[in-house]
Amino acid sequence: DAGRLDELRGLPSDGWDYSRLVRLCEELNAAWGVGSYHSVAMLVRAILDHIPPIFQQTNFAGVANNYSGAKSFKDPMRHLDGSSRAIADGHLHTQIRASEVLPNSNQVEFRSGIDALLAEIIRTA
Numbered sequence: 001d002a003g004r005l006d007e008l009r010g011l012p013s014d015g016w017d018y019s020r021l022v023r024l025c026e027e028l029n030a031a032w033g034v035g036s037y038h039s040v041a042m043l044v045r046a047i048l049d050h051i052p053p054i055f056q057q058t059n060f061a062g063v064a065n066n067y068s069g070a071k072s073f074k075d076p077m078r079h080l081d082g083s084s085r086a087i088a089d090g091h092l093h094t095q096i097r098a099s100e101v102l103p104n105s106n107q108v109e110f111r112s113g114i115d116a117l118l119a120e121i122i123r124t125a
Contacts, residue, residue, distance in 0.1 A: 001111075004118050005029075011125045016054055024050065025118070037103040038091050044110050045088035047117075048081065054121055060085075073120055080113035 005025055011018050024047050031039035048060040055063045064077035087107060 001115060004115060004122075007122045008118060011122065014125060016125075021047065021050060021121075025114075028114075032105075035105070037105065037108045040108040041084070041088040041091050041103060044080075044084045044108070044114065045092075047114065048084065051117070051121065054124075069120060073116065076113050076116050080110060080117065084108075084110050084113070 005022065008018060008022055008025065024043055028040060028043040028047070031037075031043060052059050052063050055067045057063045057066060060077075060081050064074060064081045067074065067077070087103070091103060
C-alpha cells in the first residue's frame with residue numbers, strides 16, 4: 001500500500017535504518033505489478049528475514065511466536081511465516097523438472113500479512 005510505505009518512510013531513525021526495508025517493499029510492489037511472482041515470493045522471504053531485530057527477535061519464527069503483541073497480530077504472523085516460507089523455499093530450492101507449474105498471484109498473495117507486519121513496525125516505532 002502506497003500510504004503504508006509513506007508511513008514507513010516517515011519513521012524516525014530510532015536506532016534502525018528503515019531504508020532497506022522500504023526498498024524491499026518498493027521492489028515487492030514492482031515485482032507484483034509486472035507479475036514477477038517468483039520475485040514476489042523471494043522478496044517476502046527477504047522482508048521476513050530482515051525485520052526480526054525490530055521486534056528483539058533473531059528470526060521471524062520468533063516474531064510470530066514470541067513477540068509480546070496481541071493474538072490478533074501473532075496469528076497472522078504465524079500464517080505468514082509458515083505459508084510464505086514454504087512457498088518461497090519451493091521456488092528457491094526446487095531443481096529443474098520435466099514438468100513445472102509456475103506461481104501465480106493467488107499463490108504469493110501475502111498482502112494482508114505484510115501490511116499487518118508493517119503496521120506493527122510503524123505503531124511501535
